Amino acid sequence: MELSDSRVIKADPQTVWKGLLDPDVLKACVPGCTEMSGSPEEGFEATVVQKVGPVKATFKGAVTLSEMNEPHSLTISGEGKGGAAGFAKGGADVELKEVPEGTELTYKVEAKVGGKLAQLGSRIIDGFAKKMADQFFQNFQTAIEGPPEGEEDPAEDAPTEKKGWLKRLTGS
Amino acid sequence: MPKDGGIGASTKRREDVRFLTGKGKYTDDINIHGQAYVYFLRSDVAHGTLNSVDTSAAEGMPGVVRIFTGKDFEGIGGLPCGWQVTDRHGEPMQEPAHPVLAQGKVRHVGDPIAAVVAESLEEARDAAEAIDVDITDLPAVIDMKAAVQDGAPKVHDDLTSNLCYDWGFVEDNRQAVDDAIKSAHHVTTLELKNNRLVANPMEPRVAVGDFNDATGDHTLYTTSQNPHVIRLLMGAFVLGIPEHKLRVVAPDVGGGFGTKIFHYAEEAFCTFAAKEVKRPVKWTCSRSEAFITDAHGRDHVTKIELALDAEGNFTALRTETYANMGAYLSTFAPSVPTWLHGTLMAGNYKTPLIYVNVKAVFTNTVPVDAYRGAGRPEATFQLERVIDKAAREIGMDPIELRRKNFITEFPYATPVAVEYDTGNYNATMDKLIEVADFAGFEARAEESKARGKLRGLGVNCYIEACGIAPSNLVGQLGARAGLYESATVRVNATGSISVMTGSHSHGQGHETAFPQVVADMIGIDASQVEIVHGDTANTPMGMGTYGSRSLAVGGSAMVRATEKIIAKAKKIAAHLMEASEGDIELKDGAFTVAGTDKSVAWGDVTLAAYVPHNYPLEDIEPGLEETAFYDPANFTYPSGAYSCEVEVDPDTGKVEVLAFAAADDFGNVVNPMIVEGQVHGGIAQGIGQALLENCAYDDDGQLLSGSYMDYAMPRAADLPNFIVDHSCQTPCTHNPLGVKGCGEAGAIGSPPALVNAVCDALQRAGKDVKHIDMPLSPARVWAAMNG
Numbered sequence: 001m002e003l004s005d006s007r008v009i010k011a012d013p014q015t016v017w018k019g020l021l022d023p024d025v026l027k028a029c030v031p032g033c034t035e036m037s038g039s040p041e042e043g044f045e046a047t048v049v050q051k052v053g054p055v056k057a058t059f060k061g062a063v064t065l066s067e068m069n070e071p072h073s074l075t076i077s078g079e080g081k082g083g084a085a086g087f088a089k090g091g092a093d094v095e096l097k098e099v100p101e102g103t104e105l106t107y108k109v110e111a112k113v114g115g116k117l118a119q120l121g122s123r124i125i126d127g128f129a130k131k132m133a134d135q136f137f138q139n140f141q142t143a144i145e146g147p148p149e150g151e152e153d154p155a156e157d158a159p160t161e162k163k164g165w166l167k168r169l170t171g172s
Numbered sequence: 173m174p175k176d177g178g179i180g181a182s183t184k185r186r187e188d189v190r191f192l193t194g195k196g197k198y199t200d201d202i203n204i205h206g207q208a209y210v211y212f213l214r215s216d217v218a219h220g221t222l223n224s225v226d227t228s229a230a231e232g233m234p235g236v237v238r239i240f241t242g243k244d245f246e247g248i249g250g251l252p253c254g255w256q257v258t259d260r261h262g263e264p265m266q267e268p269a270h271p272v273l274a275q276g277k278v279r280h281v282g283d284p285i286a287a288v289v290a291e292s293l294e295e296a297r298d299a300a301e302a303i304d305v306d307i308t309d310l311p312a313v314i315d316m317k318a319a320v321q322d323g324a325p326k327v328h329d330d331l332t333s334n335l336c337y338d339w340g341f342v343e344d345n346r347q348a349v350d351d352a353i354k355s356a357h358h359v360t361t362l363e364l365k366n367n368r369l370v371a372n373p374m375e376p377r378v379a380v381g382d383f384n385d386a387t388g389d390h391t392l393y394t395t396s397q398n399p400h401v402i403r404l405l406m407g408a409f410v411l412g413i414p415e416h417k418l419r420v421v422a423p424d425v426g427g428g429f430g431t432k433i434f435h436y437a438e439e440a441f442c443t444f445a446a447k448e449v450k451r452p453v454k455w456t457c458s459r460s461e462a463f464i465t466d467a468h469g470r471d472h473v474t475k476i477e478l479a480l481d482a483e484g485n486f487t488a489l490r491t492e493t494y495a496n497m498g499a500y501l502s503t504f505a506p507s508v509p510t511w512l513h514g515t516l517m518a519g520n521y522k523t524p525l526i527y528v529n530v531k532a533v534f535t536n537t538v539p540v541d542a543y544r545g546a547g548r549p550e551a552t553f554q555l556e557r558v559i560d561k562a563a564r565e566i567g568m569d570p571i572e573l574r575r576k577n578f579i580t581e582f583p584y585a586t587p588v589a590v591e592y593d594t595g596n597y598n599a600t601m602d603k604l605i606e607v608a609d610f611a612g613f614e615a616r617a618e619e620s621k622a623r624g625k626l627r628g629l630g631v632n633c634y635i636e637a638c639g640i641a642p643s644n645l646v647g648q649l650g651a652r653a654g655l656y657e658s659a660t661v662r663v664n665a666t667g668s669i670s671v672m673t674g675s676h677s678h679g680q681g682h683e684t685a686f687p688q689v690v691a692d693m694i695g696i697d698a699s700q701v702e703i704v705h706g707d708t709a710n711t712p713m714g715m716g717t718y719g720s721r722s723l724a725v726g727g728s729a730m731v732r733a734t735e736k737i738i739a740k741a742k743k744i745a746a747h748l749m750e751a752s753e754g755d756i757e758l759k760d761g762a763f764t765v766a767g768t769d770k771s772v773a774w775g776d777v778t779l780a781a782y783v784p785h786n787y788p789l790e791d792i793e794p795g796l797e798e799t800a801f802y803d804p805a806n807f808t809y810p811s812g813a814y815s816c817e818v819e820v821d822p823d824t825g826k827v828e829v830l831a832f833a834a835a836d837d838f839g840n841v842v843n844p845m846i847v848e849g850q851v852h853g854g855i856a857q858g859i860g861q862a863l864l865e866n867c868a869y870d871d872d873g874q875l876l877s878g879s880y881m882d883y884a885m886p887r888a889a890d891l892p893n894f895i896v897d898h899s900c901q902t903p904c905t906h907n908p909l910g911v912k913g914c915g916e917a918g919a920i921g922s923p924p925a926l927v928n929a930v931c932d933a934l935q936r937a938g939k940d941v942k943h944i945d946m947p948l949s950p951a952r953v954w955a956a957m958n959g
Contacts, residue, residue: 084297084300087217113874114216114281114872116216118216118876118878119463123881
């Protein structure tokens with residue numbers, strides 16, 4: 001399946017670019033990600049726990065960044081093996097464009113599943129992939145911008161990890 | 173003969189008592205002390221190079237006994253194919269190797285890569301997750317026509333292409349058929365698909381292998397329709413075990429529908445592994461696993477052309493079919509689209525010229541083989557659909573067009589190599605019109621219209637060649653086996669009887685119907701006769717149950733053996749009554765001397781055979797046990813006419829089946845209730861194919877309909893009450909019972925009736941819909957209406 005979407009992030013392209021390359025940001029943004037290590041050059045190792053319809057599995061796999069054109073575009077691809085559940089693989093072509101509000105991030109996602117995941121979940125895979133992509137980029141936007149207006153207050157009471165790396169990212 | 177338990181009585185099925193009370197003993201109920209469990213690690217890609225299988229991390233995991241890979245089966249035979257088709261150029265089909273565990277490549281999702289034998293199934297499964305399999309993905313070939321294009325990726329690198337064979341039948345008629353079509357008054361053309369199906373027997377497959385290292389005896393318990401065939405194929409071709417050291421047991425089997433005919437890798441694996449690990453090894457298939465390992469059915473893409481003259485007489489028929497073989501040749505796969513399909517293309521009609529072309533194609537999908545009807549439903553569907561379309565094109569009533577072309581004189585030799593012995597197609601059509609109340613249809617259609625629904629009536633005929641089959645004939649056609657059947661009738665000392673049959677019952681009711689035959693011949697109560705089947709250790713070599721053959725072939729063997737018993741018993745009776753053997757008559761379980769009041773009971777004679785104190789020992793041996801092997805002279809040709817009445821919702825395209833009627837000619841009927849049950853089940857499966865079931869792959873070869881969430885089985889609510897009639901009987905002329913077989917008829921005869929009915933409903937409503945491919949889901953029907 002393929003899907004594409006775009007969103008505007010209130011930060012300049014360079015900041016967005018740095019976020020995309022940071023394993024800690026990626027870990028926080030990939031839904032269900034429990035481990036993420038590595039570097040943009042070497043690629044990342046990731047562990048993701050996800051439930052697709054009736055199949056819950058721990059996916060272990062590699063995430064690689066390619067076609068890197070700083071700070072304009074890159075391709076994020078990943079392949080995860082979920083043991084008896086089968087496999088999931090996918091990629092996102094991401095483009096960053098400077099706009100008055102910050103950066104417009106456009107993504108085109110392609111996802112494939114195999115084995116039991118395809119056998120049991122084929123009907124819901126499209127919706128699942130869309131949800132995963134939406135969540136990822138929503139998390140990413142939040143990570144870069146900080147929580148949306150109106151949700152600031154609870155966050156202030158509990159200094160979360162999010163704030164930590166947001167600070168680090170913005171260099172302040 | 174009295175109908176109280178003999179031939180013709182609707183005796184209730186004695187086996188149902190144990191099935192309905194949970195006392196059946198299925199393969200999964202067999203647990204042997206010390207058994208280990210196997211879990212198969214299967215490919216989750218459809219096509220790939222198997223670079224390495226690293227089991228090192230899994231070897232030491234808890235409970236692991238041993239892990240097997242393709243390497244362990246190097247030098248051991250692969251799974252054999254039991255039928256060789258010769259193509260239209262006289263060349264043998266392309267026949268790829270079929271290893272027990274994948275070697276070098278994986279070729280479909282579900283292809284077994286490694287097998288973990290462990291103390292428990294859970295431990296085996298856990299260890300399988302730790303096996304590191306390195307596969308380089310290769311492009312998958314799924315679409316049959318794309319698969320035979322130049323440059324298509326090859327499923328088997330050592331074959332010249334993905335074409336298994338290009339079969340022409342009858343090749344000598346090809347030019348004449350082409351000419352007749354070219355010069356015809358009218359030609360009706362139809363392109364259609366016969367959808368791929370998954371058999372889904374209620375009981376998934378199971379295998380338990382056992383080995384006695386003191387005696388060297390192997391035993392395999394398996395969910396099979398034909399334990400002797402499995403013993404022969406696995407012993408001789410895969411593992412090299414002679415028959416006397418290999419016992420195959422198929423105990424109670426919960427449905428087969430063809431998919432349990434074949435010899436599967438898991439059977440060979442469990443037998444092999446039991447010896448290797450010196451422990452019994454058990455495999456129980458999960459439902460998910462069944463979807464990707466049980467042989468699938470159908471999957472034909474066909475173009476059919478029917479030529480007619482100005483009066484509506486069929487003058488020629490030409491068909492071109494692509495038949496999916498899947499990734500490997502399953503045991504009888506090559507025969508299904510050829511000899512079980514091409515030979516049926518005459519149907520019930522006297523079409524003088526027929527040419528059938530079939531291209532069998534390898535794809536990266538689960539192997540496809542026989543499924544209830546096997547080739548005959550595919551033949552019937554295309555023929556009965558094209559006739560319906562032709563009737564509309566030339567403006568003739570579909571029933572009249574059929575009647576005009578019916579074969580009415582028998583025996584009839586078709587242009588496609590078979591000779592129908594008997595039949596009366598007008599009689600079954602007349603009966604159908606009566607029982608389905610065609611006269612009232614228009615009123616019912618008006619009533620539907622008033623409710624905003626579109627009502628349609630579909631009719632079709634069918635013929636099948638079953639009672640499979642004469643051995644010398646099938647041998648000429650490429651079968652690598654004989655197709656006789658066997659029976660041993662063992663009369664016990666006190667007169668009760670055990671009949672050992674080489675056929676196998678997995679839903680057909682043999683344990684009830686077969687005793688009716690033997691008891692009827694002798695004149696004793698059927699309860700005195702017991703059927704023994706399913707164990708190669710105590711049944712004579714027989715070919716098993718499929719192709720509606722058990723009564724026609726196996727029952728005939730039973731008749732022949734019982735005739736021998738009666739002949740010998742008469743000799744004993746003559747001795748006991750000091751009469752001439754020629755004067756002895758057997759009636760109602762007693763021997764009498766003609767013209768006298770002398771009589772001796774069945775039990776007295778049988779006792780004398782085993783306690784031969786007063787016995788003609790100089791003439792005959794003691795004991796009363798006889799075996800017969802019966803090889804039929806011809807196929808049997810059941811036939812019938814079916815109708816279906818549907819209502820289509822014009823807003824949603826949803827089809828509701830309101831009525832379904834079947835008028836069958838099965839020849840003589842032994843147990844009418846069982847026959848009706850078989851027809852009911854067949855129709856349910858046929859409606860399932862026509863309305864609901866579809867096995868779908870995506871372009872990468874992932875199975876999309878791999879569970880009951882996506883594979884729609886027919887349920888009670890989808891089906892009407894069936895009207896079933898078998899009163900038209902033209903007995904088979906060449907078997908002693910005059911029976912024809914009824915197991916597959918329902919599945920063969922029902923899909924075209926349903927599709928014809930839906931097309932009728934739409935055309936009555938003014939929609940120009942000529943065909944809709946099965947299954948007729950609401951989306952497809954709606955799209956056809958609004959296309």
